[in-house]
Amino acid sequence: KQEVTQIPAALSVPEGENLVLNCSFTDSAIYNLQWFRQDPGKGLTSLLLIQSSQREQTSGRLNASLDKSSGRSTLYIAASQPGDSATYLCAVELNDMRFGAGTRLTVKP
């Protein structure tokens, strides 16, 4: 059974800092891995999707990497801003989508 773990559970950083969020999964047989952002009281917004054949994806200040063999992904956020404060979820998909519990990020002005 696929298990997805995200570390840390919560993170607080000063504005402008670069940071890395970690995601690990137990079964490397996946179609893709997706990073989502969730704001309080709102649904999930897809940030980056990495297909199993890819190693990384970039969008603006965000860069996500995937190492399928080791069951790991990282989300790198450059020059963090207070508006980046949210919960970040990773999810892996094969027959269904399995989510981690998320990392709650706070960026302090």
Add this chain to the structure above:
Amino acid sequence: EAGVAQSPRYKIIEKRQSVAFWCNPISGHATLYWYQQILGQGPKLLIQFQNNGVVDDSQLPKDRFSAERLKGVDSTLKIQPAKLEDSAVYLCASSLGALAGGYNEQFFGPGTRLTVL
């Protein structure tokens, strides 16, 4: 392009009552998903539809939960009777599905926050 719509946004009921949630997916999306997200956890898939057929309902508590997508578009998720542990956010998502050829990005609605007292 309109996103996934859900209603109501919030619902408070007492235990043993019934409740229903509605979802309208993105136009043209064949696959529809219902997730349950308990506070502090990631979303857990309850049921997946491909058009109006059920693909996966292995994690749906079928003694109290039911869902339908009769015309392959809108969907309704029902809980009857509700328990305290059903308090959660219920998220609906949709995707192109098999037509996407393996690239199956899911788009999520805002969710319905259910509180069972």
